[in-house]
Amino acid sequence: xxxxxxxxxxxxxxxxxxxxxxxxxxxxxxxxxxxxxxxxxxxxxxxxxxxxxxxxxxxxxxxxxxxxxxxxxxxxxxxxxxxxxxxxxxxxxxxxxxxxxxxxxxxxxxx
Amino acid sequence: xxxxxxxxxxxxxxxxxxxxxxxxxxxxxxxxxxxxxxxxxxxxxxxxxxxxxxxxxxxxxxxxxxxxxxxxxxxxxxxxxxxxxxxxxxxxxxxxxxxxxxxxxxxxxxxxxxxxxxxxxxxxxxxxxxxxxxxxxxxxx
Numbered sequence: 629x630x631x632x633x634x635x636x637x638x639x640x641x642x643x644x645x646x647x648x649x650x651x652x653x654x655x656x657x658x659x660x661x662x663x664x665x666x667x668x669x670x671x672x673x674x675x676x677x678x679x680x681x682x683x684x685x686x687x688x689x690x691x692x693x694x695x696x697x698x699x700x701x702x703x704x705x706x707x708x709x710x711x712x713x714x715x716x717x718x719x720x721x722x723x724x725x726x727x728x729x730x731x732x733x734x735x736x737x738x739x
Numbered sequence: 740x741x742x743x744x745x746x747x748x749x750x751x752x753x754x755x756x757x758x759x760x761x762x763x764x765x766x767x768x769x770x771x772x773x774x775x776x777x778x779x780x781x782x783x784x785x786x787x788x789x790x791x792x793x794x795x796x797x798x799x800x801x802x803x804x805x806x807x808x809x810x811x812x813x814x815x816x817x818x819x820x821x822x823x824x825x826x827x828x829x830x831x832x833x834x835x836x837x838x839x840x841x842x843x844x845x846x847x848x849x850x851x852x853x854x855x856x857x858x859x860x861x862x863x864x865x866x867x868x869x870x871x872x873x874x875x876x877x878x879x880x
Contacts, residue, residue: 651793652757681782683789684850692847711782718857719850720842 629656633664640669641731644679649686657686661693665701672697675731677707682715694725706731744879747772750810753792755800755826760792763809772813772879780879784811784818787858790851791822791873799826799871816880820859822873828866834873 630645642664649657665672674690676682682690694703706728708716716722749770753763764785767773773781788809795807808823829835837852856862859875866872 648761650757650761650789651796652761681785681789683786683793684848684854685793687850688847691845695845695847710779711786714782715786715850715854718854719839724842724845 629653629660631660631664633667635667635669638670640665640667640672641675642672643675643677647679648681649679649689650681650683651685654685654689657689658692661689662696665693665697669701671704672701673704673706673728673731675706676712677709677731679712680709682712684715684719687715687719687721691721691724702726704728744772744775744813744816746812746814747775748810748812749773750808752806752808755796755804755807755824757793757796760789760796763792764789767809767811772811772818775813776818776879780877783858784820784877787855787875787877788820788822790855791820794851795822795824795826795871799824799828801827813879816878818877818879820875820877824871825869826871828871829864832864832866834862834864 631642632645633640633642642661646653697703704726707730708727716725749767749772751763751767753759768781768785773784776784792807805825810821812819835852837856839853840846840849859877861874861876863874864871
């Protein structure tokens with residue numbers, strides 16, 4: 629799994645650069661996210677705008693990252709594509725995560 | 740009047756490995772009948788097949804490797820799917836109920852059968868002569 633990460637105004641923005649988080653990549657996703665979120669920040673925003681597909685293993689991995697950041701930081705999500713949005717909606721994970729339609733404007737430039 | 744989608748059938752065989760599942764899904768999506776469906780429907784089919792196939796890799800073939808056969812038939816705007824493996828049977832020869840756990844408890848798994856049951860109809864499982872057969876339908880209209 630490939631990512632880009634930048635820290636701006638206390639917000640750590642991580643963009644997933646691969647187009648899927650699935651059973652074949654879920655463990656690697658969790659491990660890389662654990663490394664990247666070692667950077668101190670007030671907030672963590674995961675940009676999923678390049679991810680076209682997340683299966684239940686991928687969803688479990690995103691939930692695991694949310695839990696690993698608690699209780700001091702939350703994992704926020706941005707840029708869910710239609711099939712990914714469907715998975716979050718059906719499993720009611722939309723209620724658990726803070727989800728932004730797009731990356732907040734000041735942060736778009738950095739990525 | 741809406742023109743019905745053309746009748747089409749495809750069959751693939753893949754080995755019980757997560758990377759083979761990924762490659763199999765990506766090739767199926769490029770072939771008829773899936774390549775003729777809307778992006779939304781293709782996403783639904785990809786999700787359901789991913790859950791079904793990954794379950795087989797993780798559970799049915801937990802102790803040994805094997806082959807998985809996938810047949811998709813699109814007829815009169817219904818996509819009929821049949822998935823066959825020679826792995827271990829479902830526990831008690833029954834399909835899992837697929838109930839969603841309380842989302843506040845933040846489960847890291849257990850979403851697969853819930854998604855399959857939410858997105859399909861006519862789900863049926865049969866175990867005969869060491870062979871698991873799962874059939875289901877997805878409305879392609």
